[in-house]
Each structure stands twice: as C-alpha cells, then as structure tokens.
Amino acid sequence: MTYQPQELMDFMDLPPPSRSKVHMEAQVSAAFTSSNPFAEPPIFATAKSKAQKQREYRQRIAASRTPAQLIAERNSNAERQRNCRLRQAANSKKL
Secondary structure (H helix, E strand, C coil), X not given: CCCCCCCCCCHHHCCCCCCCHHHHHHHHHHHCCCXXXXXXXXXXXXXXXXXXXXXXXXXXXXXXXXXXXXXXXXXXXXXXXXXXXXXXXXXXXHC
C-alpha cells in the first residue's frame, strides 16, 4: 500500500450558509438551554430614530461640501439675518 495524504477540504463543496430568520432564531433559542444556564443573550443593535437618521444625513452632506459651497452658504445666511433685522427694525418703527 502506498501512502496517500488526506485531501484538503475544498470550501467550494460546502453548501452556502442559510440566511433565513427562522434558522437564526433557532440557533439563538438553542443557546439558552439547561445545559448552559448562564449564557448571555446576543445583543442586537436598536433601530435608529428618525432624528438620528436626519442628523447623520446632515453630517454626511456637511462633510461633502466644497469650500465654494461653504462660502456661498455663509453669505446667504448673513444676508438672511440682515434682512430679518431690517424687517424687525421697520416693524418696530411702525408701532
């Protein structure tokens, strides 16, 4: 008999992992059995609130602005504030 080394396992022959929720829930529930009473439950991330999603969106947009866009925004904000002050001053003189 000649020596033949064991064949290495080919990972392409393995079936793809299941992505169904039922399978995952079965694994999670199987972890909490009497054989392992001190197992900690898995920690799932909580859903993001609408305000948090909006905040992250505004931060992404602000990070992607060009210097020219920043200058234009600064100028428009200054003009808006100046117009508001002028309106308030005109309204206070009417009273």
